[in-house]
Every structure is written in structure tokens, then in C-alpha cells.
Amino acid sequence: MRYLVVIEKSPRNYSAYSPDMPGCVATGRTLDDTARNMREALEGHLEVMAEHGEAAPEPTAWAITVRGYIVPIEKTADGYRAEPPDLPDVVAAADTPERVESLARDAIAWHLDARSGSVQLPQPASEVVHVEIAVPRAIAS
Numbered sequence: 001m002r003y004l005v006v007i008e009k010s011p012r013n014y015s016a017y018s019p020d021m022p023g024c025v026a027t028g029r030t031l032d033d034t035a036r037n038m039r040e041a042l043e044g045h046l047e048v049m050a051e052h053g054e055a056a057p058e059p060t061a062w063a064i065t066v067r068g069y070i071v072p073i074e075k076t077a078d079g080y081r082a083e084p085p086d087l088p089d090v091v092a093a094a095d096t097p098e099r100v101e102s103l104a105r106d107a108i109a110w111h112l113d114a115r116s117g118s119v120q121l122p123q124p125a126s127e128v129v130h131v132e133i134a135v136p137r138a139i140a141s
Contacts, residue, residue, distance in 0.1 A: 004061040005038050006072050008085045009125035019061035019074035039131050050136035066108045068124040085126040
């Protein structure tokens with residue numbers, strides 16, 4: 001399965017998470033270290049799920065880029081949610097993928113335009129990678 005992974009820069013290292021796999025996180029000194037550590041974390045997470053008879057979650061998250069900012073979008077119980085890691089004040093939610101993307105684009109544009117000149121805006125620092133994981137046989141569909 002192919003899972004979206006968001007990698008965020010922090011002052012001393014990087015951290016990663018996958019919207020499709022809540023609670024599964026990793027850190028690393030470099031982007032490559034973090035991506036590798038997240039792959040291992042996802043593989044381990046899936047192995048534990050298999051041991052407990054749980055099915056692997058279907059990958060549903062994707063990302064768009066708006067003005068250089070990565071915007072992960074995830075499916076929720078009642079629709080879709082978009083939240084760019086580098087702009088924590090911006091969140092969009094809607095009932096369709098098209099609507100959440102549109103709202104996210106509008107919200108980011110408004111946010112950046114409203115704050116330009118008055119506050120130093122954060123530079124885009126997050127990355128998105130896709131990690132291909134072999135699902136353990138016990139839970140393969």
C-alpha cells in the first residue's frame with residue numbers, strides 16, 4: 001500500500017506522520033533519515049495490527065501545494081480536512097474533495113495576503129513523500 005507521509009522541519013530535527021495511520025510517527029536528523037524511520041515505523045505498526053487481527057487502513061490522504069506550502073488532506077468521518085503544517089492557523093473542512101481543496105486554496109491565499117507586510121510569514125518547510133509498504137499477509141485483502 002502507498003501511504004502519504006508528511007515530514008515537518010523543527011529547530012533540531014525532522015518529524016513525520018501519516019494522516020492514514022494515526023499515532024504512527026517518526027523523527028530523524030535529516031529528511032532521508034526521517035523518511036527511512038517513518039517507513040520502518042509504518043511497517044512495524046502494520047505488523048502489530050496484523051498480530052492483533054486488525055486490517056490495514058486504506059490510504060486515503062493526499063496533498064496539494066498552494067503558494068509553495070504543502071497541504072495534506074485527509075478523509076474524516078464526516079468529510080475531508082486540510083491543514084498545512086507550516087500554517088497552523090489555516091484549516092479547511094468540507095464534504096467533498098473538490099470543495100476542501102478549493103477552501104484550502106482560498107484560506108491560504110487570504111491568510112498570506114492578510115498577513116503580508118505586518119508579520120514575517122513562515123517559510124514553507126514541510127515535505128510530502130509517499131511510502132510504499134508491503135502489507136503483512138495476515139491482513140492482506
